[in-house]
Amino acid sequence: MIGSLKGNVAYLATDYCIIDTAGGVGYRVFMPAAHLAQLALGASVRVHVHTAVREDAITLYGFLSQEYYDMFQLLLGVSGVGPKLALGVLSAVKPEAFYLAVQSRDMKVLTKLPGIGKKTAERLLLELKDKVGGISGEVGADFTESVAAGGSGAVAEAMEALVSLGYTNSEIMPVLKQISNVETLKGEEILRQALKLFAKR
Structure with a gap:
């Protein structure tokens, strides 16, 4: 199996490129x-x-970073997800945003991805929930999991208010992480600080 390719870009199309290698072979x-x-x-x-x-057919799928390659492999491990669907997802969302959506069980974000309907989104959540936490440590898995599970009543209350204002869970989570001692604050204070941070974006 081909694990990596090094060469020069000989042709660019909308969904693929051709890479000419030193051996004289061009790979699509x-x-x-x-x-x-x-x-x-x-x-x-x-x-x-x-x-x-x-x-x-033998088809090659390529990625410029290990992070994207790893997410592609992760998606292929989900029943019903093939290479074309996985590639479509990676064309629409960055790995960290995808992991955050899975951790926060954000169906709204997942079902907006190309080819992902409600059933496939539910399957992604079911089959990836235990795998994503370890991969995506940088998004604060422990915090995200505690909040997604309900967190403190005040955090859940603030999240509900933000969702009603049109924000998605995957937008809310990074903002809540920026608030100091968020789990000890009252819901109104969390909401006030969150809106302040959203306004700065």
């Missing part, structure tokens, strides 16, 4: 939109590759 590699946007014709590039083998 499907990539997330954000990664393709970073490439330029003739540029030297090294990509992490997932090789998908089917009876009628």
Whole structure:
């Protein structure tokens, strides 16, 4: 199986590029939109590759960072999610935002992703809930899990108020993390500070 490719970008399309290697072989590699946007014709590039083998085709999926490659592998582990769907998700959302949506059980964010309906979103939450916490330590898994489970009554109250104002859980979580001693404050104070932080964005 091909694990990585190093070469020059010979062709750029909307959903794939062709990478010419030193051996003279050009490989067609499907990539997330954000990664393709970073490439330029003739540029030297090294990509992490997932090789998908089917009876009628061998398809390469490439990623400029280990983080995106890891999320792609994680998505493929979910029943009913194939390479094309996983690539579509990675073209629409950054890994940290996706992990946060899963941790905070944010169906609103997940069902907005291409190809993800309610049933698939529920399957993602069910099958990834125990895997995402360890991967995405940087988003504050312990805090997120405690708040997602209800947190203190005041935190839950503030979250409910923010949701009613149109904010999603994945937008709210990072803001709540910025509030000092959030779990000891009253709901009104949490709401006031959160709105203040949102206004600065």
